[in-house]
Amino acid sequence: MLGTDLLEVLRMRGFVVQAPSSQELDITNPESVAGIAVERWGTVDWLINCAAYTAVDKAETEPEQAAALNTLGPAFLAQACALKGIRFLHVSTDFVFDGAGVGPYREEAPTLPLGVYGRTKRDGEEGVLAHAPQSVIVRTAWLYGAHGQCFPKTMIRAWLAGRALRVVGDQIGNPTHTFELARVLAEIVETRLDGGIYHAAGPSAMSWHRLALDALEVFHEVTGVAPHPIAIESIVTADWPTPAQRPANSTLDFSKLAGHGITPMEPVREGLRNFVVRWIETDEAIRSLAEVR
Numbered sequence: 237m238l239g240t241d242l243l244e245v246l247r248m249r250g251f252v253v254q255a256p257s258s259q260e261l262d263i264t265n266p267e268s269v270a271g272i273a274v275e276r277w278g279t280v281d282w283l284i285n286c287a288a289y290t291a292v293d294k295a296e297t298e299p300e301q302a303a304a305l306n307t308l309g310p311a312f313l314a315q316a317c318a319l320k321g322i323r324f325l326h327v328s329t330d331f332v333f334d335g336a337g338v339g340p341y342r343e344e345a346p347t348l349p350l351g352v353y354g355r356t357k358r359d360g361e362e363g364v365l366a367h368a369p370q371s372v373i374v375r376t377a378w379l380y381g382a383h384g385q386c387f388p389k390t391m392i393r394a395w396l397a398g399r400a401l402r403v404v405g406d407q408i409g410n411p412t413h414t415f416e417l418a419r420v421l422a423e424i425v426e427t428r429l430d431g432g433i434y435h436a437a438g439p440s441a442m443s444w445h446r447l448a449l450d451a452l453e454v455f456h457e458v459t460g461v462a463p464h465p466i467a468i469e470s471i472v473t474a475d476w477p478t479p480a481q482r483p484a485n486s487t488l489d490f491s492k493l494a495g496h497g498i499t500p501m502e503p504v505r506e507g508l509r510n511f512v513v514r515w516i517e518t519d520e521a522i523r524s525l526a527e528v529r
């Protein structure tokens with residue numbers, strides 16, 4: 237999801253980018269990662285890692301696979317970068333926090349992951365900084381984008397299919413459009429930001445329930461499609477048990493990046509509008525579904 241948008245944004249801004257697939261560069265395989273050191277991808281100024289094990293619930297029963305991708309792989313990449321003097325930009329998550337705090341998390345707040353996904357990502361951050369201390373680690377949250385699966389797509393498809401919607405209203409986070417996050421990552425490279433941990437997420441803190449409502453409303457505004465009135469029941473986390481426990485309030489504070497001159501992200505309704513337009517442009521199935529109704 238992020239990698240595809242990042243590729244587009246970086247190329248639009250004039251960067252020469254290589255984007256190997258997981259078959260071409262398996263980050264869990266040291267031999268494959270060694271290709272970076274022998275310049276299989278040419279001489280590289282920055283390496284940006286968008287690869288991860290992102291199935292939060294499945295990670296609870298596949299901790300080894302999650303650790304291979306989220307902890308070992310980033311450490312291998314950091315080692316290769318340190319060897320070749322490549323700046324490493326690694327993407328992490330709000331799930332490194334337990335979400336019990338009241339305000340937005342700043343970068344120096346203590347981490348306390350609640351599940352396997354968050355723990356393996358937190359361990360990944362530590363490994364990256366141990367091997368390549370000049371790395372930039374960008375924690376982000378609640379991604380949605382035109383490519384791949386995301387929560388707003390699930391909600392919109394379910395609404396179009398006429399299903400009754402029940403969504404958790406007591407978990408708060410910052411929905412983040414991957415195209416905007418990609419722009420922020422590009423600005424980080426352009427400003428040659430110092431190494432360290434930074435928080436980059438959308439400016440609007442809200443519940444999954446509010447995000448679902450906004451997604452449907454924006455989809456309706458953009459396409460004119462409204463199969464039936466928008467109605468989403470707000471439920472509590474206890475009513476929707478999941479294998480992985482999620483943070484109740486993991487909002488992230490963008491001000492460190494803003495202090496370095498990085499432009500904050502667009503408000504959520506604008507992000508959702510741009511997302512819907514890009515989704516319809518790139519996905520024949522949703523385009524025809526929207527047109528048929």
Ligand SMILES: NC(=O)c1ccc[n+]([C@@H]2O[C@H](COP(=O)([O-])OP(=O)(O)OC[C@H]3O[C@@H](n4cnc5c(N)ncnc54)[C@H](OP(=O)(O)O)[C@@H]3O)[C@@H](O)[C@H]2O)c1
Nearest residue numbers: 237238258262263287288290327328329376377378379384
């Ligand atoms: N999604 C969210 O809501 C969210 C929230 C906070 C932070 N993040 C972080 O943001 C980053 C991007 O997330 P995303 O949602 O864009 O991820 P995603 O859509 O799940 O994509 C993950 C990518 O990793 C690749 N990959 C899997 N195994 C690999 C391997 N062994 N070697 C190389 N590549 C491999 C996958 O390629 P294949 O398809 O070929 O397997 C896939 O393209 C991740 O670091 C994630 O932890 C995500």
